[in-house]
Amino acid sequence: MTDANAQAPRTSLFAPDARTARRNNSEARFRLFGLISVTIGLAALVMLLSSVLFNGTSSFRQTMLELPVTLDAKVLDKKGNRNPDDLAKVTTIGYGRLISDALDKAITDNGIVVDGLTSKDVKDMISKEAPAQIRGRVLANPDLIGQTVSFQVLANGRIDGYMKGRVTLETAERDSNVSVNQLHLADALHEKGLLDMPFNWLFITAPDASELRPEAAGLGVAILGSAYMMIIVLVLSLPIGVAASIYLEEFAPQNRITDLIEVNISNLAAVPSIVFGILGLAVFINFVGLPQSAPIVGALVLTLMTLPTIIIATRAALKAVPPSIREAALGVGASKMQSIFHHVLPLAMPGILTGAIIGLAQALGETAPLLLIGMVAFVRDYPGAPPEGFFDPAAALPVQVYNWTQRADPAFVERASGAIIVLLIFLVIMNFVAILLRRRFERRW
Amino acid sequence: MSLSLLILIVLALGVAGYALARARVTAQANGDRRRLHSLIGYYGHTVFLFATVPALLLLGAWLLLQPVVIDGRVSSMLQPGDIPEGGSLSLVMSDVRRIANGLDTLVAQGQLTEAALTTLRTETADVRGQLGSVGIALGSDVQTNVLEAAKAYRGQQGTAQAVMAAVVLLASVLGLALSYKRLSPDFRARNVFESFVKALLIASSMVAVLTTFGILFSMLFESIHFFQLYPAKEFFFSLTWNPQFRGGSSLGIWPLLWGTLYVSFVALLVAVPIGLMIAIYLSEYASKRLRTFAKPAIEILAGIPTIVYGLFALITVGPFLRDYFAQPLGLGTSSSSVMTAGLVMGIMLIPFVSSLSDDIISAVPQSLRDGSFGLGATQSETIRKVVFPAALPGIVGAVLLAASRAIGETMIVVMGAGAAAKLGLNPFEAMTTITVKIVSQLTGDTEFASPETLVAFALGMMLFFFTLALNVIALIVVRKYREQYE
Structure with missing residues (x-):
């Protein structure tokens, strides 16, 4: 007699035994958990956006x-x-x-x-x-x-x-x-x-107003300040980032120093943003003596934060250009520098720009480091025209949101949500451009 | 001379150098370009670079160092008696700068001549009133020494500006002249140009290293400064956080560390199961249509700025949790709580966990799954008993990365967790974190050189090393795992 014969005889092949039923149930449960998780994730997104829209649209x-x-x-x-x-x-x-x-x-x-x-x-x-x-x-x-x-x-x-x-x-x-x-x-x-x-055009163009006049508070100075910062970030981080990536990807010898640089870059990408704020406060404001709450300081801090993103994206874009392009250029007598600047870089440009725009979008929404360099200050005057205006006090969009949430009048909650809508519109536009660039120009080899 | 004008002049010199260089080598080669070593553009580029880059670098360095030098020289003019009770040198210096700016405006508006300025005395004129008329409001009357310091500051500032313009222009002209002199048809312009560019590339890649050093040293210096004013033993072992304006604060890190870990723990409790199940469902079960829709939609969560999550915590999640959970259960009446911040932060972390785990799960070889199916396992059994263990190291890495995000996250906890530093277990109570206290200690009105402000640097240092350690461990774990299947 074997153990198998000791079990009760099965009535039909189509009726699953208890163990199979249990296994099938657990399979269905597992799938359901997965589906629920996906639903929670999507619901969180919908709730987040609708909460902001629900509270903020009236501010327009x-x-x-x-x-x-x-x-x-x-x-x-x-x-x-x-x-x-x-x-x-x-x-x-x-x-x-x-x-x-x-x-x-x-x-x-x-x-x-x-x-x-x-x-x-x-x-x-x-x-x-x-x-x-x-x-x-x-x-x-x-x-x-x-x-x-x-x-x-x-x-x-x-x-x-x-x-x-x-x-x-x-x-x-x-x-x-x-x-x-x-x-x-x-x-x-x-x-x-x-x-x-x-x-409400004034909401977009007017400067901030005092705590007692929420109806007059606007985003003008904040939008201008954010725009100034984005200009400087782009002008600084794109050339530096691309240059650094070209060196690391194309020229750098395999040695300790190169390793050090690479480890540094991947670490910087994961350093909490507030630490960059501390750096900005200690170096740019206390040591160098740049003015507080000036777009230039915010931009320098954000540049350092954006650099790793741009470098990582640029290196991926450079890597994606097939070696045959380089070899063909070298074969017809170009120098290494020529092959890179005349052939590889233009082909990698769509990828680089996409990375740069995504980096900028991150920088635009960054708040914590700007709090530390004094951008929370109440600023009513528009900064002057660049480049001198880069040194004038200004606000920034995300910091303005934070500022308004700290005020007592509930009308400012509406303003803060409205400001977030403006911020999100900018982000959507930037990401849309990035996607377009990628779709339109990206080549598959 | 304004900064933009100076930069424009330097650039113009560079462009002129470019044109000159081209003309000169063409003339030297008697118009026959084949006799030149390099393409003609390279001669121009080389001169352009030599004329502009050193001069602009000099300009940048000068701008960075000038305030340090002038501040040092001017502050030595101030006597200890000029510093008011409870104030500090840095406050007086900022007054000096503001007065100097005000004097500038007065002179520019013609209310004050240069000659009148040199004889301006606090005893004979209402300096404060005059400055007030141009928008420089001062808290008290201007003291003699402070006014003299401001005048000196203004004078030195002016001199420094003039000297800077001269030096920068000289550097530009010198670079132009020297490189121009070297030009000849045999000059290896392309090689020189390319070495120059390569040096620039190397310098750019050093920015990342400099940033790390900047972070380390700025925090190290101020932390050392802090530990000179406040005993390190208290900081690391005291269980109370209670900063006082008038000194005698106790600044123990434990309540903050506890709050940080508690909030992060709640966040991971939300993010890890949901994120992991999303990754599993999307990579193993979901139809292609659902995947192409849901994956980018969930990744949008990662692109939303944290201030948006902060506002969400503040106006929606906080009140909701308070009204429907904390108050009915009698657990608290605060809308900012560990639960609020943790829940919202968990939502923020979902895409980090899910997209990283998705990559890792997809990297598990199909043969493992096929083998398991062949033995009669159901799909969920395959996932739980074969795929998940195989992907475990990578998933652990993803969770560690998410944890380091959670610890360093600022805006959500600033707006959602509250400011009360305490050691407690009730998740519906307000607690505070390291990042919240960094923000509040550095944005307050306390004097910079006090331990209450400097503690932020020590906290930042802790935060930096904490997240660094987590990231390094995560990277090592992930890297080790990748080697396994490649």
């Missing part, structure tokens, strides 16, 4: 009051000589009064009645930033004085929040910064078409 619209403002010459130009120096003496308070008068007039003209509305309520409908903006317009164009000009005036941040659903009548009762009457007034103005939400 801004509540504005459409008001005909009478630029009274008696208030703005007491001497009547249109002298810019005298005009500049009228502060924003004077302009603020003109705007609130205009709003008062608009309310009575349109027959809007809200019970218990005080004049302070009306005045606070308008953003504290609005007078400054109109003052800027008038100083730039004194001919406006004496006319009644239709302005789009920024509404207060809480009114903006109400229009976007962030502030409700219930929260307004508990909020000392906004009254329920103001919200009723906003509804009435909206009905009459005086209060609207046009596309």
Whole structure:
């Protein structure tokens, strides 16, 4: 008698025995786990992006009051000589009064009645930033004085929040910064078409604003600062990276020094980004004495971070050019340098540029090292024109996001998410260009 | 002379040198280019390089060293009494620089003549008010010595600029002249040019080495500085982290290290199983259509900047975990917690684990799978008992790389983990990490030379060596594994 005969006889070949069923079940389970994992990964991506989009898209619209403002010459130009120096003496308070008068007039003209509305309520409908903006317009164009000009005036941040659903009548009762009457007034103005939400160009062009004026905060300085940094990073890291790769890939002898360089590069690629920030602070700011929060310092740090990425991509691109190209060039009498610069490098260029763009995209989103070199500072002035402007204080897109998340007013969460959308749009464009380059020009040998 | 003008002049000299060189060798060869050793362009290129590169390198070096030298000379003018109570030399020096800039603006606007500037005295004029009118706001009145230092600073700055322009131009002209003199039809222009270029290539590849040295030395110097002010024993063995503005802080690394490891552990707990299963499913089970769609989609996660994850943790995951898990379970009321940061960081790490493991799993030879199938194993049994063990070293390497990312990650923990340094086990409590404290110690208003600021460098050093060790181990493991099947 063998063990096999001791088992119960099987009824049918088609009915799996218990062990097979168990094995098949475990197979199905394993597959399911795999599928669930893939789903989790994709769901995480969708949640991440939709969270940002959900919170941020509203920042591209801004509540504005459409008001005909009478630029009274008696208030703005007491001497009547249109002298810019005298005009500049009228502060924003004077302009603020003109705007609130205009709003008062608009309310009575349109027959809007809200019970218990005080004049302070009306005045606070308008953003504290609005007078400054109109003052800027008038100083730039004194001919406006004496006319009644239709302005789009920024509404207060809480009114903006109400229009976007962030502030409700219930929260307004508990909020000392906004009254329920103001919200009723906003509804009435909206009905009459005086209060609207046009596309928010100021969000993209205006500089940052103070903690109390989220409605006026914009990305202008940050975008400019990031652009400056990207220009310097590209100008520095592409030539240096390509030169280093050419040496390592084509010329370097197999020795200790070459090994050292290679190990260094692969290590630098894995060093945490904040360590580069420490390097920037210690070397570029404390030792060399470059100014804090200047694009040049940020760019130097980001260049050092981007170099390994570019070098690795360039070496792969150079390696992909078949040796027959080099040999053919050498065969017709070119020197080694000529064969590389005239033949190999142009053929490797699409790969190199793709790597460079991906490196730049990484650099654009990098935040931590920039925090350490002082780019968190509050900067309201646009940096000057390059190259001197590279040394002026500026902000950077990702740092601006971080900055806004540190502020108390919830309106800044919307701004931060909006800024991320802008950042992601830039990244998508850059990656799209990289993919296009690769598709269009990459050769398979 | 402005910097851009100087650079333009040097470049113009180079271009002129190029044209001159071509003209000269053509004339020397009587217009017969066949008599030249190299192609005619190489003569021009050589002169161009000699005229521009040394001069521009000199310019760069000068710009780097000038502030160091001038600061040193000017700060020696200041007396110990000029440094206010609680201030430091570096703060006074930054005032000096700002005053010097303000004086520059005043002179440029014509509010102050050079002659008036030399006789300007703090006793007789309202210097602070004047500077305020050009946007230089000072906290206190300008002291005599500080004003003198600022004047000297301004003077030396001006002199240095002029000397720099002269020296750079001289170097450019000298390079041009010397190389121009050497030109002749027999001059081996191509060889010289190529050696020059090769030297430039070598110099470029040295940048990576210099960066590493820069990182090491900057952190080493400041760490040594820190350990002179603060006992190393306390730093490495104290269990409390409690920096104080007025000194007497305790700066033990353990609470930070614990927070770092705890957050990283949670992150890996999320990322490793999910990432690994994704890799297995996509490489072994998924249809081609799903693979071409899902693989790049998951890799997008790796391309999203960490600040986006940070914001996600701050506004979505944190409040969600607090409202639905921490508060109902009575575990805490903080939206920033180890769990928040760990979860979000885990999502960030998924693509690292999955794409690395995917490569490794695909590299396992098909023959191993075929053998296992031939013995009657199901697909999952093959994966678990044959493919996975064969790929294990590579997967361990991938996990180590992910761990080093997790330890060095900054923005997610800054925005998601909180700032309270404590040793605790509750994952719904706020804790802090090494990177968070580096950011907060270096972006605060504390004086630079205090141990509270310098500790950031020691922390950075720890972080650097930690991640370096993990990376090296990972590389060794991965490399060893690759040799096995090649």
